[in-house]
Amino acid sequence: MLHNFFHVFSQPLKPPLFEPGELRFWDDPYISKSMLEAHLNQTHDGASRRNAEIEKTVCHLITSGFLKTGDRVLDLGCGPGLYSSKLCLEGMKVTGIDFSQRSADYARAQAKKSCHNIDYICADFFNIDYEGTFDAVLQVYGEICTFSDEKRDLLLSLVHRALKDNGVFVFDVSTRELRMREGRKNMWYFSEGGFWRPGRHLVLEMGFDYPENDTWLNQYIIVDEDGTVKVYRLWLHDYSFETISKTLEKSGFKVEQAWNSLSGELYRKGGDWIAIAARKA
Template sequence: MLKAHLDQTHEGASRKTAEIEKTVSHLTGSGFLKTGDRVLDLGCGPGLYSSRLFMEGMQVTGIDISRRSIDYARTQAEKEQHDIDYVCTDFFNIEYEETFDVVLQVYGEICTFSEEKSDLLLNLIHRSLNDEGIFIFEVSTRVLRMREGLKNRWYVSEGGFWRPGRHLVLEEGFDYPENETWLNQYIVTDEDGTVRTYRLWLHDYSLETISLALEQSGFEVEQVWNSLLGEPYRKGGDWIAIAARKV
């Protein structure tokens, strides 16, 4: 996963450097992120956003469940003398109360949770924010999923996202339109015959459904874009990016 975060040839785990820099530039230029803000970067990975926010004068806490990614982020912060608090834990273990001015969650990780879990996460984020704090995030839409389509294929890899060594991947997709939910299933077989199955559930949103979820958790939508690059919102885009204020 760490290698995937840092790889500039694809966006399997993180967006490429140029887009990350444009995102930070847009959010600072639009005033949603400001010098001196206390920012919680949820799903920070190896610190690709956190480090840039720190350099913009913010106090940053980065959280990720991947030990290797957090270790890398800490090592880089030490080298660059960045005073960033990196924490290796699950999103659902956060216990902050009115601590942050902004919570940032990029690349639609909220979509990987069930409605019950995402509602719980929204409540934890709400509690962690100061009065009138901002939650900035993005979710994928069904348009993106329909465009990508259901995969049904197999391939042999000499080393890549799933394994460093040679392996076989069987990939199959399942659609549950009544719940706006998709399942991407990957069966990975190593050369020694070890077989592991990985299931990635994705719950997509429309502006109406994500706005309702936010309202029920005590947020008010303040700004909507088609991406965190600041593209004006239009219905039918692949992504919905939102700045929601705690009320």
């Protein structure tokens, strides 16, 4: 194991922009279990925002008129259905899509238990093929920030096609201010079992800044006890109001409203988040 520890540090440190890491993450049998637990944990906002904030978000989007009873809503990256279930209770017809089989199964089980008529699909949402189907598309907690420009533009084209005329895309993005305050520091530790693995392993956490691209990389190198090394990368492309507005305009959207949070905090420059309601032009 120590040999692999030193081997890791002998490699070039800063990866090329948006170079992928280990492909199996969201659907990894063990990590997906840890992710589901993090989604449901009410002591932190590690994977999902907590229930109180989710309820505030749903309430705000309804009172502001962007969502309403009877709407068909597509929840992209729905996870265990924390937003979808609340939208369903408000009389909306919801389709939730998530790449994690474990999260989708959990969401389906909860919907069945609560007699909620929600269509949960386990799939890569880059493969969606809807046309003029939804009144609104929802994607929360900065997921759009995790994509390269090319994949982001592909996603926006798919969302635009899936929306009805005058439909609305509601989402949020992180800002450079948040990244500079919360960017991960370099560290390493041994674990007897935790988020990444059930058994003993070494974790190397590295943060890399790409300021010319407003992009940050959180990289996690996991060295198992048998010497296996896997690299997981979470890319985060941050935005300003100006950059996200121009991006949306190029993809056929017009920003109708912006906030500092999806729960309705008034927009002020310099906040950690920018929440957007963009209308299909």
